[in-house]
Amino acid sequence: MAEVPTLEFLRDQLRRARKTRGLSQEELGRLLNYSASSVSAMEIGPHQLSADYLARFDKVLETGGLFVGLLELIRQQAEPDWFRPWGEIEREAVALRWYDPAVVPGLLQTEAYARAMLQAGPPLAEAQIEKRVLARMARQEILAREEPPQLVAVLDEQVLRRQVGDRATMHGQVEHLRGLADHSHVQVRIVPAETPWYGGLAGPFVLARLAEGTEVAHLDNQLRGHTVDGPNDLASLGRRWETVAGEALPRRQSARLIEEVAKSWI
Template sequence: MREPHSPTLRLRRLATELKQGRENAQLTVTQAGQALGWTASKISKIETTETKRISTADLDNMMDLYKITDPDKRRAMQALARDAKERGWWSKYREVFGDQALPDFEAEASVIRSFEGLVVPGLLQTPEYARALFQGGRYTGPEDIERRIKARIARREILTKFNPVRLRVVMDEAALRRMIGSREIMAEQMRHLLYMAQLPNIDVQLLPFAAGSHAALAAPFSILEFPDQMNPPIVHVGTVTDSVFFEQPGDVERYSATFGDIQGTAISTSQTATFIGELAESLESTT
């Protein structure tokens, strides 16, 4: 079975290649449009990914104009165009993820660094914990809750697939202390955290209450990095109604610095495992 990929990242990569090709050909957007019999706006929308689908004929015409003649290069760019047209598994959960779906980027990420202050990160949640979490919010019907749980569980495949993503998580102690559902649910969630933390691609660190004020006393966030240098890192910040993505280098750098600060303040992975294990035992002893 083919590894999941990100149509959005493939489209961005193709747009970057085309922009570089035009610039190497020393053509302006207007000149390229005139040569192809198109408007400058059409060229601009392709280069900024506003145009989501590029036909084979249009792509061939652009590569011809830009003198991109290497057969392997042309085949690779056509493959990017085909991949960009595909729909990921997350497209059927649009009401859950919104127009810009986080799994679209997670599918191709090589490293994810994530901070969570109030709850266990979605990628590390058990189905029962997620269900209790959703039930604690605004009233939602049982069918919708089950769809949300299925979507959340499907995201976890990036942690255990072949060549899995490297996940670096820092959680505030409040995320483990807050009672979501019952003690049984919390005990199971703690045991699941311990199991996941033993995987070689996952690190979990705790920011204890004793640390006091720290650099991330704000919204939770994730920094996603990709193996291809043409795909720069992005930051995802979840909100009540939507997801916000930051792509400007300055924004990414500030979030990276913040993550570095809190990672330095957090206790070690082994100390965190001991803390979670003791918390699980405490929960189990009183159930």
């Protein structure tokens, strides 16, 4: 089996392709409408490789989609085997209802928050962490496409207040959630901390609706996640969703609470 390219390999090939064309970082940046410092960051790191940057690179240097293809291959291999079926469903969904009592959902995480989460989890090599961060950020592209899914995320207030990474990471993450309030296709609603025990605290879940009306759910545990589509399971999770959504503050009140918590992380 052919070896999957690494991020280091991809960055090295970006440098080689630029130098082969006789371009400096400043010259390439002008062609791509990126700063020279951004070109350097793409070639050396530590910032994430941008799909937009690679698409422009392929077009301007006429590389036939090579670099976008390499990035997609790395992303696919970074995802755990058990996640890939759900990844396909997530990309095809027209609506997502996501509840999490413990962490910010992957589709709403900042790069820094995602990296801090992975670094705090089971031991992974730094290169593997970077690949998984890359894959997680790539998933978020569905929210920026022309016809994005409608996403409603219900989070427990403790998610906003439990520190992941340093304080700057938390401030950036909560500010990011606040900014999402400007998007009509994304709702973030918060269950206040003073809410007594409610059924949703038993664990996170996601309900996805596909274009033809089919509904599928995803559940996570300590080892892996799994997809469920049995009518009884879906009905049970639907009732659970009604419970957690009923406990959550309305959209505008949630936005005010998120803004308040963001200030506490400064």
